[in-house]
Amino acid sequence: MAKLAFTKSKAFYDQYFRNPNPDKKSTHYCPGCGHGNVHKFIAEALEDFEVVDRSIIISPVGCSVFAYYYFDTGNIQAAHGRAAAVATGIKRTHPHSIVISYQGDGDLAAIGTAELIHAANRGENITIIFINNAIYGMTGGQMAPTTLIGQRTTTTPRGRDVHNEGFPIRVCEMLNSLEAPVYLERVSLHDTKHRAKARMAVRKAIKNQIDGKGFSLVEVLSPCPSGWKMDPVDSIKWIEQEMTKVFPLGVFRDKSKEVESFHFEKPQLPADQITDALGLSQLKVQHFEQSKPEEKYRNPGIKAAGFGGQGILLLGVALAQAGMLEGYQVSWIPSYGPEMRGGTANCHVHISEQPIGSPLVAFPDVLIAMNRPSLERFQNDVKEGGLIIYDSSLIDIEPSRQDVEIMPIPATRMADELGNTRIANMVVLGAYIGYTNALNKETVLATLDTIISRKRLIDINRQAIEKGYEFGYEMKQKASGK
Amino acid sequence: MAKELLKGNYAVVKGAILAGCRNYFGYPITPASEIAEAAAYYMPLVGGTFIQAESEVAAINMLYGAVSGGIRSMTASSSPGISLKQEGISYAAGAELPIVVVDIVRGGPGLGNIAPEQSDYNQIVKGGGHGNYKNIVLAPNSAQEMCDLTMLAFDLAFKYRNPAFILSDGFIGQMMEPVEFPEPRTDFPREDWALYGDAESKKNLISSIYLDPDELEEHNRKLQRKYQEIEENEVRYEEYHLDDAKFVLMGYGIVSRMLRSAVDTLRKEGLKVGMLRPLTLFPFPKKQIKELADRGAAFFVSEMSNGQMVDDVRLATELKVPVYFYGRMGGNVPTTEALIEQIKIYYQKS
Amino acid sequence: MGEKVLDKHITVINPELCKGCGLCIVACPQGVLKFHDKFNSKGYHYAYYVGEGCTGCSVCFYACPEPEAIAVYKKGYVLKENEEVL
Missing domain, CATH: 3.40.920.10 (Pyruvate-ferredoxin oxidoreductase, PFOR, domain III)
Known part of the structure; x- marks a missing residue:
């Protein structure tokens, strides 16, 4: 049946009780920030797939450090850059849980590069939502690994210089050289059509995990009007005009139809089988006579x-x-x-x-x-x-x-x-x-x-x-x- | 009960599994790699998970994630690797996650060498990462205790929701001795703070963030009350010929084995020496030390370090009595004979 | 009280939760969302629906970053008991 009401998802808390702000209905995000849009895509997907109760969302360090204010799911707040490792740990512990590692560009593509690449390479059955807004928002607008060449930030006051800072990192392309990832797509929030694509990509990345398909990552080009010092409408224009040139949109990898479903099992063994597995039940109490040396x-x-x-x-x-x-x-x-x-x-x-x-x-x-x-x-x-x-x-x-x-x-x-x-x-x-x-x-x-x-x-x-x-x-x- | 002759490093893994540990995340490093190898072999056989992580940092954060799930889980490493893990340990302490970490200490600073040292005392017992926190620290001195104290580490970690360490060294890890194993533990209650990926547990948040200064202070005060409770209830130590001792030998881990031999030899010669061996480095047997100091006993501390635990001994004596120190570094192990020589010198003085 | 079925599409904007970013306004294909002259208590010129012309396309709902600032109801939506959308 076609949807007749577009309202706040049940995967969000009704009241954001963890937010110290007296307003328990608004997010902490700045006007026009893309985080909220992506939160809505995630929440809607979890609700539609009926997995809200078994979902665990990892909040990173960055503006989305407080993602746990909003999602009525299990929540873990992780150290800077470590979300993919934390996601690995909880997913392997409770393989039936739906684990979403939600990360920004500094968290994922700078300090957490190793954790990202290796989680992808192991083909962890997790969903990573990567918000690329080409800047460090939380800390006040410093250069990100995805900052564009020439882009001014508080730590590239004369613009990013390739001789000093190198080039923007293209995460999807980088991960696409690995064997294990199942689904890699870069999407954008710059207009209605692209938001619709982004929404579908997030759904697919979550569905893949539910189906046991393996590692999925969606990179979202997302506006940061405060960090960019632009108004929200100019921000989405800037994504279209500047960011998409450096970060081409599209599906880089989709093997979700080809790969077999796989879910780890964590059987709880009875005591005797544990003893057997450790080789302890084979140990015999043997009585050997003691020697009688001089x-x-x-x-x-x-x-x-x-x-x-x-x-x-x-x-x-x-x-x-x-x-x-x-x-x-x-x-x-x-x-x-x-x-x-x-x-x-x-x-x-x-x-x-x-x-x-x-x-x-x-x-x-x-x-x-x-x-x-x-x-x-x-x-x-x-x-x-x-x-x-x-x-x-x-x-x-x-x-x-x-x-x-x-x-x-x-x-x-x-x-x-x-x-x-x-x-x-x-x-x-x-x-x-x-x-x-x-x-x-x-x-x-x-x-x-x-x-x-x-x-x-x-x-x-x-x-x-x-x-x-x-x-x-x-x-x-x-x-x-x- | 049958015994098995095996290395301390293997006893750790078997003990951990018997204590209900079902996840191991680690990165290879000498002399702790055998623990990872044993975990790689045994974990899948008991329905557990073993992951060789891409880094020490990743390993400790996988552990953070796994323990968020309320399941007993561990990592192990050696000194330089532990330095790298300190960030994650601080987060676990802040989020009150009962992680268990084994440190098979090697020579430092820097790359140092792969021989046994006890130079991680400060970085483990005093916290090590940022913030006002403490780890529970257990110091085995035999293969049997590598098993027993690992099991205890899980119990204490979960009892107090606090990181617990096994602080050992390459010497004990490599040493083979007979080990008697207890029955496996299988029934564990659901932890009311943990995330199980279900409706009942989803209200839980694993986090170390307290933005408000008063809230963070209150959180820290709560942690300090917990440490106080641990100090009141969980001090463990071994006494050896202390009743009439006027000279108390102190050492933990492998050094305590040499000290025990020294006590045997020196007692035969009529010297009134005894040994106080801490099994828990935090909580530290401060009260016991103070009582001995009040009695007028002098102390002799030996460590395979520049003297780290000795500071705590001095504090516990309130500087009322002499506290002598003999340390070896670089992987050199103090022999019983060398200890006896040193002890005799100081014994005369005191 | 009998059940109430909406006889037209409508967009409902909560003025207090709107941060005035304007993304819904530029996204709306019908041009039926506008900035209000008034400020809300947070100091934003909030967006509002002019009251006519909504096609229930939901574009504004997905353009809006706030989970609860915009709701879109399509014609035929059956209101729950005590539910009000206007």
Whole structure:
């Protein structure tokens, strides 16, 4: 049925109760300002599409900072330039909401350029209404990114000079180079015909969002009589005569018929599915018997060091994991601070019967050195009576310490014989527990399921641990004179 | 309950999801990127959203938008990134939005380096952005606390409608320890201030604008009353051998772990040292410090900074007792051994 | 009271909400909107409908930036109870 009454939209508040002005029926906009026209187009569209209740309008910084005075919708006031990011956040949170980011030229095309371009590039299913009036109105008529060449503003008192200020930014053309936007149109408010087009463009941009089509932006060439220091009627003439030359009108992009509807879903999962998704329900309470090492091998602080790529960090993780399974307190920390220099990778592991204070191991009980720089660098830190294990197939010197136990092991060669030099770390790990019994071998083997992501490699790592364990055990027997 | 050995950075994300967080917006930065990576992996699995934002500024503003929707949401970054986010944090404080932000602090100023520091204390605990506001700030010192305090951060943020921070560092983020996870939270009430995109909630306005000077002053007074209430109710700290301590060690985060070891060692040598570790940096355990100072205990504060929290300790003691400071910077971590050496020097003096 | 149906198109301008920008006046195809000699309480020469010649085209409604300053009713519009448009 044809419309018989053109009256204030129901999407506006009856009384603008948030406006501190005693007049609760008038907008705060200056006479002849285009914001009001565009507000009316938006309100009418929301009402006609019956989405007023689920709409959320983002007020920017600029003259439309108080858009929330008027719209009887959800309202968010955003920081300068951030409206598109704020719109993204609320839209993704409540995908059924209809989110309109209403922005001026300073907000959108200067300080908020990044937020605009990336919201457009992600194809956010939001509607951006961009009021281009070629000036900063709110702050008193300074240059906008869309100010015309030669246009006088309070910060271009002699007119915009391309050498100093560059050229007006054409937002639609710029966004049109992106793949994702669905609808980009530039319209104008300069006469009846163009206002009608503008009204239809706003409707389309909102309808696209309702239909899940994606990113839509309507750029509106809009009069700012106060900022331009013109009367309202001259202002619309100026749009026609000057602005449309620089900012050609028209549809730059319309893929709304081609693209499929898409709406994000935000399912609310029950607790058990959340636990599953986080991998927590797979965690088993396993009871591994605690090892019973000699006194001197209890509560070790271990430092493992070598080249990056030797699996040093994983070796440490396996130790900590096994320690945890046996009910010890454990900590693991990779190389930190100055230790990171020099191309060595190292980690610190505590396995302790008591709560662990510092997770650092400045003075290790056990040093596992997988290359020569590591041995040279850290051997003097080892506590008296401690243990140094080093890969004798790669390190051609012997430790200089006389007051510690030393176990050389040709770990890389042994790993090579098993068919993969990269498992030397596990050979050393096996040797450490074989020598000290600090952890049970079964526990260490049980960690492989967790720490080795490529399942086909589990078996060879297991062999490496076994082989290392035998080696370490025999070395201990020899050292004990058995 | 089974435990999982995992890094602090991962414990943050799992804890957040268990606490009901369903949106993560972030920008990559070392040493906080693992949090974003974990969120990118897990959020979609629990019906949540992960967006790698175009900038730190965009990320915090996406968070502003998301939390306007009344849904638990977060971001994380590291020091230079937090500097960029300060604008949005100020807006969230003004609009009383319960955003949760994790700061994995690194060396500064400027680009500094990617090693752990605690030099963001001032920019997080004292506000950081413009205006008269405070963040709730929690300082974990283990992987377990990275989970637990992240969960608490959401609860406190929503309880008080206030930004809440996890102030941690690259050291704790990288450290692996066993973590025991609680059951997930699933039932959350509708927030009466939030926007859900429906008729019931559309009356709500999320804004930090108060044009009238008296109104803005009243808003600020309301915020200050809220901070007062937080100070009265939410101070959390750990005491260690304080009963007879005449020398109190203070540090937060990773440094407190070294201090704890130092206490163990020094107690064996007969020194009457103890530790007071703030878990909340705002609210700060001022009362507890004052009580110890009134008792005549001297203080020794260690931070991985030029001495930022130490100012608050001095204020809380009302300058009645000596407050000594030992700091390391640039990513250097004070070892237990170095701390013990320093503590012994000052212990003799006091 | 029986329902009332408008027998002609009319434009209703609220003089207090008009800011005197004149955009409706230049837009009106019939030229039936004019500035009033009087000022409203805000100090604007407000626009008014001369009372004859409206075609209900609604051009002035969309030209006016104020949500509530102009209303246009077409012939056949059924007034709601207690509604007055004049």
